Amino acid sequence: MREPAFWHAPSSWTSHLLRPLGALYGAIAAQRLTRMGFDAGVPVLCVGNYHLGGAGKTPTVLALAKILRELGEMPVVLSRGYGGRLRGPVMVDPSRHGAGDVGDEPLMMAQRIPVAVSGDRINGVALARSQRASVILMDDGFQNPSIAKDASLIVIDSERGLGNGFVFPAGPLRAPLLPQLARTDALIVVGDGAAGQAVAAEVAARGGLVLSSRLAPDAASLERLRGKRVLAFAGIGDPRRFFRTLRAAGIEVARERTFADHHPFSKGELESLVADAKADQLALVTTEKDFARLCRPRETPAALRDIVPFAVTLEFADAAPLKKFLADRLFKAREHRVQKR
Structure with missing residues (x-):
């Protein structure tokens, strides 16, 4: 899918004509965000976007996996395998799977970290846990309520920001911004542009962690x-x-x-x-x-x-706050599950 140009234009008749549809879509999406999700039994960290299209989720997932391993964790990525024919659940094996089987992003990540692909995320959780995952890194799925998240880390491109700020199909947002902000625990801003500053300020004002990062060439x-x-x-x-x-x-x-x-x-x-x-x-x-x-x-x-x-790697301007954030969230998630028993 090619993103319509008007999604990233200041104003257009097309976007305004589509706003009623966006309001309906947004109301349904916002209501879904309130649903209770399935408890995976291990901490779940979700890496997502507020909007459709790319912003750097895949490099972010790989960067988080590296930090989690440094913390002594055994992360497994959970993906729905967009673009692949296999519904799963299946562990991605680059020696026998192609992008047409499991999707391009899972195939790429599987070169570095275990990746479970499943159209049904709950079944994917079971597969990830069978691989002795101590923490599940959910690639996308921020707006999907099926799995309860212990922390949601949102990625935003500093050059593109949120486009025209309207909800699909009038704009690129997957749901109204305010309910998404309310569920944001950390915001990862990629690049040195100014388009993400307003969102970063709002996340910080709500007590969320804001991190600056850049894509470093291999x-x-x-x-x-x-x-x-x-x-x-x-x-x-x-x-x-x-x-x-x-x-x-x-x-x-x-x-x-x-x-x-x-x-x-x-x-x-x-x-x-x-x-x-x-x-x-x-x-x-x-x-x-x-x-x-x-x-x-x-x-x-x-x-x-x-x-x-x-090849590129996501590098954080200061990784120390992120490491502390992850360690704290993992501790609280495990403590909460012990108390529920």
């Missing part, structure tokens, strides 16, 4: 592209953020190609990208998520050798 990816002009392509929520990241890292982006989020690349599209890059003597570069969709188990197209998957 050194090996930078080395492969050093001194080269590139054709960059991406099928993610915000391809422009990827292009900005490349340029900020000193890479000369000569050409850009954008595709819809989770776009399933065909053989013809891949061959066309390779041919276009060769014609202009450019290196091909894409995101790790896009590269995951291009790869298939036991099948490696020769064209993939010409593509650099550009």
Whole structure:
């Protein structure tokens, strides 16, 4: 799906015409947020967005998993596997699963951390616990009430913010902002832009933790592209953020190609990208998520050798408050469950 341009415009007739539908959708979504969820039996940390589209959830999940392991935890990611055909529950195995099976983001994360995919999140909890998970990292699902969350950490892109601030389909919000703010325990702002400042101030005023972060390029990816002009392509929520990241890292982006989020690349599209890059003597570069969709188990197209998957890591300006926040939430979650027995 490509996001409509009017979602990120100050005002438009289209968005205003759709606001009644957005009000209805928002009322239903806000009511769902009040429902009691299933107790997973272990702490559940949810990483989500206020809006549709990308903001950096996947790098955030991986960064949190690293910190949790430093705290002695055994995190398992729970995902519904958007874009994959398997309903699960199933543990993602990169050696036998492709993006068409389990979704691109779970496949990418499974290279670094155990990932359970399940269309039914309660069944996914059971599978994660069978893997001896001491804490479940829920990838998305902030607006889904099926599982009770012990903490919700929301990711926002500092350049795009919340777009026009309207609820879908008039804008990108998944639910009215106020009930979402009320359930936000921490806000992770990605980048140095100003679009997230108002939301960050509101979260802080409500007692939530606000963290600044940035996407840091992987050194090996930078080395492969050093001194080269590139054709960059991406099928993610915000391809422009990827292009900005490349340029900020000193890479000369000569050409850009954008595709819809989770776009399933065909053989013809891949061959066309390779041919276009060769014609202009450019290196091909894409995101790790896009590269995951291009790869298939036991099948490696020769064209993939010409593509650099550009890896990034989410780095926090100060990780100490986050570590304390996570340790405190895990302690309180476990203490609460002991008291309920």
